[in-house]
Amino acid sequence: MSDRKQFYVTTPIYYVNERPHLGHAYTTVAADAFARYWRKVLGDENVFFLTGTDEHGAKVAAAAEKAGRAPQQFTDEVAAQYVETWQLLNISYDTFFRTTDPRHRKVVQDLLQKIYDAGLIYKGTYKGTYCIGCEKYLSPEEIVDGHCVLHPTTQLVEQEEENYFFKLSELAPRVLDALERGEYRVIPEGRRAEIVGKMQSGIEDISISRQGVTWGIPVPWDESHTTYVWVDALINYYSATQFEDSLNRFWPADLHIMAKDILWFHALIWEALLMAAGLPLPETVLAHGFFTVDGQKMSKSIGNVIDPVQMVEEYGADSFRYLLLTAFAFGNDGDLSLARFREKYNADLANGIGNLVSRVANLAEKAELEGSAGSMPQAFSPDVASAMESFKPDEALRAIWEIVAELDRSIHDEEPWKLRGEELREALSRYIVKLGEVAVNVGPFMPALSQAIEAVFFSGPIRKPDPLFLRK
């Protein structure tokens, strides 16, 4: 089915100026499902799952100051919140990467030096309209009647800054060529077309250093500049494989997952940097969609923010993971709503798999069946495997729930409660095999459920357990 020997999957590293929110959780849960899937197929030691935090930049420094903390202390605190959230969500990352890791600094500097030595970085000036209120250069859309939309009373200044520029314009055609030759790919197809279109529309060089920002990695040949945070951040994917010899083999990455808003960085700029440094390109760059909540963009002012930690408290990690991944097709945009979460929780989890487990366990307990007799299947079902290998976790889950529905139908048709003796045992063991199938297949998505099913039906005497998912 696949000739992979190893699998390296990443999430973006999240910017620490805000707490983990639903968007971060969505990306990370998906990445976790892929990581867990491939671990089962290839063995734990052949999968590397990376996530982490992006901790440099002016905004972080400002946020730290506002919180009355030194930057490092501040980022330590926020990074800890991410670690905590991922623990709650049962995220099985192998490394939690932080860009303030001193080992990362060296990798970034070496890589930049290489690109510099290759003649692909030059000194120039960045010129723009600067808003002191925002502390950044404004894009034309942010300027209305000569004033910043957020700070209409602040005087804007035309400002120039000396920056180092990366010759993206020179690299872009080569990157496009690599994309078209299939040296790396961008999915879904619609996103790829978008990226190709942008690449063809004329690319400008980008500045990759800042003079005024001290909270960052110094440019190796000119310590008065720090590395632009995006460059610093992207390099993490490579950097994480360079800290230990045992991890070297994971580069290049097999799958970078991110939301579509940062695809540009991952589908062009990252490849350009790698090419410039003479490094191999990642295999797949996968952008998933955005979601709205009850039809609107999630925002604090609208008050429709869904907090992942609260969701875990209410539904449990497994359920929340399920609800996120089945809400809409992975890659598309979609809509989430608390009302629908509840509906789906009751229908698919409580009435579906939860009830089915009780149903079969009860019959088995009465029949005094031994679970140790059967054994769990070890491989994924073909349709689950093909869904996962074409990056469609939602389809994989749908296939699994088809097993659940089928089993409910079989039980109804065969009326095992009327059977006795060998007939009953035969029927029950077929049901248990099916549940074993569910357990194996659902593992990447709902690890606790998978273990619970295994514990009930595949070890010792079968006892009817407490409900796995209580109706809400």
Place this chain on the structure above:
RNA sequence: CGCGGGGAAGUGUACCGGUUGCAUGUGAGCCCCAUAAGCUCAAGGUAGUGGGUUCGAUCCCCACCCCCGCAACCA
């Protein structure tokens, strides 16, 4: 201005050039092992509007209307 996504049963959503599928919700019946759970059947969509291509379009093309997002130094 530009780019992209979307408008389909009460709600949400999938695939697809050839009597729309699924889920949820609703109604009726069945079963009674199970978490008032399960099974079956039924009702419910002229697929935003108007054109075009085609033997045939929800699907391809054009225009328009509406919603949403992105718009590159923002991480």
